[in-house]
Amino acid sequence: MSSPALPAPPEPGVPPSTTRHLAPNRGRTGSLAWHLGALLILAVILYPVAWVVGASFKPSKDIINSLTLFPSEPILSNFKGLADGIADVEIWTFFQNSLFYALGAVAGVLISCSLTAYAFARIRFAGRNLLFSLMIGTLLLPYHVLLIPQYVMFQKLGWINSYAPLLIGKYLATEAFFVFLMVQFMRNLPRELDEAARLDGCGHLRIYWSIVLPLCRPALITSAIFTFINAWNDFMGPLIYLNEPGKYTVSLGLMMFRDSDGVAANYGGMIAMSLVALLPVLLFFLAFQRYLIDGMATSGLKG
Amino acid sequence: MGHAVTLVKDSAPAARKARPAAPATAGRPGRRRENLAGYLFMSPWIAGFLLLTAGPMVASLYFAFTDYNLFNTPKWVGFDNFTKMFDDPRWQKSVEVTAKYVIIGTPLKLLLALGVALLLAQSRRGQAFYRAAFYAPSLIGASVSVGFVWRSLFSDGAIVDRTQTFLGFHVGGWVGNADWALYCLVALTVWQFGAPMVIFLAGLKQVPKELYEAAEMDGAGPFRRFWNITLPMISPVLFFNVLLETIHSFQIFGSAYVVSNTYCGPADATLVYTCYLYQQGFRNSQMGFASAMAWMLLLAVALVTAVLFWSQKKWVHYEEDTR
Numbered sequence: 302m303s304s305p306a307l308p309a310p311p312e313p314g315v316p317p318s319t320t321r322h323l324a325p326n327r328g329r330t331g332s333l334a335w336h337l338g339a340l341l342i343l344a345v346i347l348y349p350v351a352w353v354v355g356a357s358f359k360p361s362k363d364i365i366n367s368l369t370l371f372p373s374e375p376i377l378s379n380f381k382g383l384a385d386g387i388a389d390v391e392i393w394t395f396f397q398n399s400l401f402y403a404l405g406a407v408a409g410v411l412i413s414c415s416l417t418a419y420a421f422a423r424i425r426f427a428g429r430n431l432l433f434s435l436m437i438g439t440l441l442l443p444y445h446v447l448l449i450p451q452y453v454m455f456q457k458l459g460w461i462n463s464y465a466p467l468l469i470g471k472y473l474a475t476e477a478f479f480v481f482l483m484v485q486f487m488r489n490l491p492r493e494l495d496e497a498a499r500l501d502g503c504g505h506l507r508i509y510w511s512i513v514l515p516l517c518r519p520a521l522i523t524s525a526i527f528t529f530i531n532a533w534n535d536f537m538g539p540l541i542y543l544n545e546p547g548k549y550t551v552s553l554g555l556m557m558f559r560d561s562d563g564v565a566a567n568y569g570g571m572i573a574m575s576l577v578a579l580l581p582v583l584l585f586f587l588a589f590q591r592y593l594i595d596g597m598a599t600s601g602l603k604g
Numbered sequence: 605m606g607h608a609v610t611l612v613k614d615s616a617p618a619a620r621k622a623r624p625a626a627p628a629t630a631g632r633p634g635r636r637r638e639n640l641a642g643y644l645f646m647s648p649w650i651a652g653f654l655l656l657t658a659g660p661m662v663a664s665l666y667f668a669f670t671d672y673n674l675f676n677t678p679k680w681v682g683f684d685n686f687t688k689m690f691d692d693p694r695w696q697k698s699v700e701v702t703a704k705y706v707i708i709g710t711p712l713k714l715l716l717a718l719g720v721a722l723l724l725a726q727s728r729r730g731q732a733f734y735r736a737a738f739y740a741p742s743l744i745g746a747s748v749s750v751g752f753v754w755r756s757l758f759s760d761g762a763i764v765d766r767t768q769t770f771l772g773f774h775v776g777g778w779v780g781n782a783d784w785a786l787y788c789l790v791a792l793t794v795w796q797f798g799a800p801m802v803i804f805l806a807g808l809k810q811v812p813k814e815l816y817e818a819a820e821m822d823g824a825g826p827f828r829r830f831w832n833i834t835l836p837m838i839s840p841v842l843f844f845n846v847l848l849e850t851i852h853s854f855q856i857f858g859s860a861y862v863v864s865n866t867y868c869g870p871a872d873a874t875l876v877y878t879c880y881l882y883q884q885g886f887r888n889s890q891m892g893f894a895s896a897m898a899w900m901l902l903l904a905v906a907l908v909t910a911v912l913f914w915s916q917k918k919w920v921h922y923e924e925d926t927r
Binding site for chain 1: 638652674726728743750754763798802805865882885886
């Protein structure tokens, strides 16, 4: 704390005691205002989510124009229609593809980022600080600079229209944010643990696997869930690398519901599918929100 | 982030001091083994950095000075791509659209995030619930699903239009209106204020209570307390949020592509920078031109980052390390 001018000089003419007198009274009305404010924001936040739930049970023609959030006569035909698939591809295929992509990404990030983080946090080797600065630098690098040359490279390798270009980075620790998160976590583990293990003759691999990884569970869970959600929501990667509907992820499958002008032939189906696509993310969030929010919060601190 | 870099520099000597015995007994072979272990553990990252980051960056810089459509051999054209770009009205439009999006969207989002964080920081019942609920949009906001929902909510005759009409100024659907379409995207990013809010909240929790008590004793009002205590104390967190949010919003792509239409219309109203880059690179196969565009984006982001880092000396107060 270097500079804020404290304590502030009392303002002339304002007796300092008045605020103390008002305190209990202000507490009650303040509490009411607090809850009103919070609820108002909550309503704005949740409206789009509630809307998509309600709209998916409405007939297509009512979705935009009826203002009631939930239909008086909910219909299931939007969901039933999904069973027919779209453009000869079954809806389930998109979900399978997304699941494959997301789980593949999670495995890659957990392995490669934790190995890298262990080296940064627990091994003293020449050039470590330089490499760490480079790693942080990649966090700020706009991905679009790499987009074209990477595409050219994967095209030469014949990897277009496969998941390899989407997944390889996950196995090579290019997700610097998660490396960073794990480094922060590992640094806070007591060093005595390693030293004791070393005296017992354990090498780094053993310490990494049997001591550090189990203790890092919260950071690993946070990284895994964020990776899953990011891959599930990923749009640009699949858009660029996948060009056969049978290989599309849910994001691309959703885009098939409308033409390039944004007009959807089957509006109800599109909205129903949107809801189904959101469900995994929302469920993950409900189950693990603590890990996600704490992981997010610590990223900005001690940062 | 800058904090991170300094932290490493700080902690390295501390770590050295903490464990003097091991290297001394192990001697030189021990150090060599540590180096080897370090690079073995790091090998995935090093391979990724060389193959997927450093290499492509060099290639991209080269492509920027060539005429290349993916199937010809790249032909050196000097600064042609850049001069063509500066003269291109659509490129100018994309710069204008992106600048508007960043300059309007980011401050609004951060102000809301800070405001709501200040509200939530007064611990009351339900605080954890609200924090979680407000954070949720940040997780789903980038999805195609939410893009569709957004498009629907802002279309002709839907809730936003009806509310506006009710309030007395009829606009119609935002998505199809060249003057309003971009604000639809701004609203979408502001809706995701939860991520920076969570970071602000964590920062606010670390401000020592005694500071406020002392200030209140001295008669400082709420505004003064905010200005003289809260703001300086959370300035590192504020810096972090400003940096990350600004850099991220320069790179908006998916929402523009989904919420408007796939060519980012109407009349290029939502032609954000990356959208135009995508069109040039992947629709028109102008890989050289697109690479030049990417490097301009990198320069812009680097410039903003540099200005922010330079300015932080003036307004960011880092706690002195007392360890």
